[in-house]
Amino acid sequence: MSLKGKDIVSIRDLSKGEILEILNHAKEMIPVAKGKKKLKLLEGKILASLFFEPSTRTRLSFETAMHRLGGSVIGFADPSITSLRKGENIVDTIRMADAYSDVIVIRHPKEGTARMAAEFAEAPVINAGDGAGRHPTQCLLDLFTILMEKGKLEGMKVVLLGDLKYGRTVHSLAYALALFGAELVFVSPESLRMPKEIVEDCIELGVEPVSTTDLEKAIRDADVLYVTRIQKERFPDPTEYSRVIGSYKVDMNLLKHAKEDLIVMHPLPRIDEISPEVDKTRHAVYFKQAFNGVPVRMSILSKVLGG
Amino acid sequence: MKKELKIPRIKDGTVIDHITAGQALKVLRILGIPEGTKSIVSVAMYVKSKKMGKKDIVKVENRELDPEEVNKIALIAPKATINIIRDYKVAKKFRVHVPDEIVGIVRCPNPNCISNSEEPIESRFVVVRRDPLVIKCYYCERKPDNIADNII
The missing domain is CATH 2.30.30.20 (Aspartate carbamoyltransferase regulatory subunit, C-terminal domain)
Structure with missing residues (x-):
C-alpha cells in the first residue's frame, strides 16, 4: 500500500488500512516532532501552504511538521496580500502553487475547494478545512490521540458533545470512529443534532449511535468525551444560548459522574465549554491533542511525498 | 376489457412513458415545454400501470429528444421509457439511464x-x-x- 501522491480531501478518501498506516507512522514521528531526534526525510521538498482563512493550530502544525522533516514552506496566511485580490480565480492560484511546490495544503471558506484544487494540481493536495465541510487531518489527529491514550479504537465508548450539526470535526470523526467499530453517543441541544446522513453512514458501517440531550447520563461509562464549541451565532435567541451553554459545561461537578480514566478532548479553541479547573486533571488531553497535530501531519506529509 | 387510450396517438414526436406518477409537469419543465414550443403536448397523470401502479405519460409532437435531455429526465423519472415516433410507428425505444x-x-x-x-x-x-x-x-x-x- 502506498499513499505516495495521494490527495487527502476527506477522511473518506482513506481506507481503514491507510488510516492505520498514517497513525502508526505518526507514533514514530513523536520524538522528531518534539525536536529530540533529527530526521531529514523531506529535505529539498517544498510545501505550499495556502490559507484563505485564518488558522492557528492547523497552519502552524503543518508548517512545523514540514520544517521538522527538513522541508521548506511557501505560502500565505492572508489571501488579501495575493493576486486573488486582483480578481484571480482560485484555480489559477492552485496551478501556480502546483508549479512551485511538491505538496499543497489548502484551507478555504468555501466547501469543496480542496476537491477542486486536487483536480487541477498534480502535486498531492491536503485539505486543511473547507468551510463547514471536511477537515481530515483534524480527524486523523483525533483518532491518533484516542489510540495513544487508550491503546485502541475498537469498542471505545465515545461521547461527542456540542454543536453536532455545524461542527465539521465531529462529522468526519463520527464516520471514522464508526469505521473502527467504536460505540457512539451524540449529546447536543435538539436544534444542533447530528445530521441524519451522518447517522445513516454510521449505521451502514454497523454502528448504531445513540442521540441524547442528557450529558450526565451519557458520560457515566464513557471512555472518551469529545467536546466542541457551541457557537453563539447559531442561536437566534440569546437566552436559549445561555440555557444550552450552561447545561453542557464540562466541569469537576460533571466529571464526578465519569470513569476515572475518561479522557476529555477538544479541537480548540475553547471558549467556556470546559472549565479551566479540568485542565489540571488527568482527564484533560486537549493540549496533548493539539501537539499530536504535528506528528500526525509529519506522517501525512512524508507518506504523500513518498518519504 | 377493452384497452382505453387516454391520449390519442401521435404521428411524429416523442412519447415519454413510465414517468414516476406526479412528475410529468417537472419533466415538461426540464424539457423547456411549453415555453416557445409549437408542438402539441399531451399529458396524462396518475394513469393505471401494471408495472408501476400509477404513472404519468407525456406526448410531445414533432420533437425527438436528444440523449442529454434524456439524462436530465432520468434524474426525476428513473424508470421512464422514451419512444421516438415516426409516421405513427415506434422508430426507436429506449429507457432513460442515470449516468454514474x-x-x-x-x-x-x-x-x-x-x-x-x-x-x-x-x-x-x-x-x-x-x-x-x-x-x-x-x-x-x-x-x-x-x-x-x-x-x-
Missing part, C-alpha cells in the same frame, strides 16, 4: 459550495443510490433533497 456521474445538469443546493462560484468548473454529482435516486455533490458532498428543483 452527472455533470453540468444539477446545481448544488449548497450556496457555499465552490461549484457555485466563479471558478472554471462545472457542477458535478456522483450517484450514491439508484432506487430511490440519491446523488452527492462531488465537491462539497451535499446530497440535494429535491433534485428536480435544482436542475439547471
Whole structure:
C-alpha cells in the first residue's frame, strides 16, 4: 500500500488500512516532532501552504511538521496580500502553487475547494478545512490521540458533545470512529443534532449511535468525551444560548459522574465549554491533542511525498 | 376489457412513458415545454400501470429528444421509457439511464459550495443510490433533497 501522491480531501478518501498506516507512522514521528531526534526525510521538498482563512493550530502544525522533516514552506496566511485580490480565480492560484511546490495544503471558506484544487494540481493536495465541510487531518489527529491514550479504537465508548450539526470535526470523526467499530453517543441541544446522513453512514458501517440531550447520563461509562464549541451565532435567541451553554459545561461537578480514566478532548479553541479547573486533571488531553497535530501531519506529509 | 387510450396517438414526436406518477409537469419543465414550443403536448397523470401502479405519460409532437435531455429526465423519472415516433410507428425505444456521474445538469443546493462560484468548473454529482435516486455533490458532498428543483 502506498499513499505516495495521494490527495487527502476527506477522511473518506482513506481506507481503514491507510488510516492505520498514517497513525502508526505518526507514533514514530513523536520524538522528531518534539525536536529530540533529527530526521531529514523531506529535505529539498517544498510545501505550499495556502490559507484563505485564518488558522492557528492547523497552519502552524503543518508548517512545523514540514520544517521538522527538513522541508521548506511557501505560502500565505492572508489571501488579501495575493493576486486573488486582483480578481484571480482560485484555480489559477492552485496551478501556480502546483508549479512551485511538491505538496499543497489548502484551507478555504468555501466547501469543496480542496476537491477542486486536487483536480487541477498534480502535486498531492491536503485539505486543511473547507468551510463547514471536511477537515481530515483534524480527524486523523483525533483518532491518533484516542489510540495513544487508550491503546485502541475498537469498542471505545465515545461521547461527542456540542454543536453536532455545524461542527465539521465531529462529522468526519463520527464516520471514522464508526469505521473502527467504536460505540457512539451524540449529546447536543435538539436544534444542533447530528445530521441524519451522518447517522445513516454510521449505521451502514454497523454502528448504531445513540442521540441524547442528557450529558450526565451519557458520560457515566464513557471512555472518551469529545467536546466542541457551541457557537453563539447559531442561536437566534440569546437566552436559549445561555440555557444550552450552561447545561453542557464540562466541569469537576460533571466529571464526578465519569470513569476515572475518561479522557476529555477538544479541537480548540475553547471558549467556556470546559472549565479551566479540568485542565489540571488527568482527564484533560486537549493540549496533548493539539501537539499530536504535528506528528500526525509529519506522517501525512512524508507518506504523500513518498518519504 | 377493452384497452382505453387516454391520449390519442401521435404521428411524429416523442412519447415519454413510465414517468414516476406526479412528475410529468417537472419533466415538461426540464424539457423547456411549453415555453416557445409549437408542438402539441399531451399529458396524462396518475394513469393505471401494471408495472408501476400509477404513472404519468407525456406526448410531445414533432420533437425527438436528444440523449442529454434524456439524462436530465432520468434524474426525476428513473424508470421512464422514451419512444421516438415516426409516421405513427415506434422508430426507436429506449429507457432513460442515470449516468454514474452527472455533470453540468444539477446545481448544488449548497450556496457555499465552490461549484457555485466563479471558478472554471462545472457542477458535478456522483450517484450514491439508484432506487430511490440519491446523488452527492462531488465537491462539497451535499446530497440535494429535491433534485428536480435544482436542475439547471
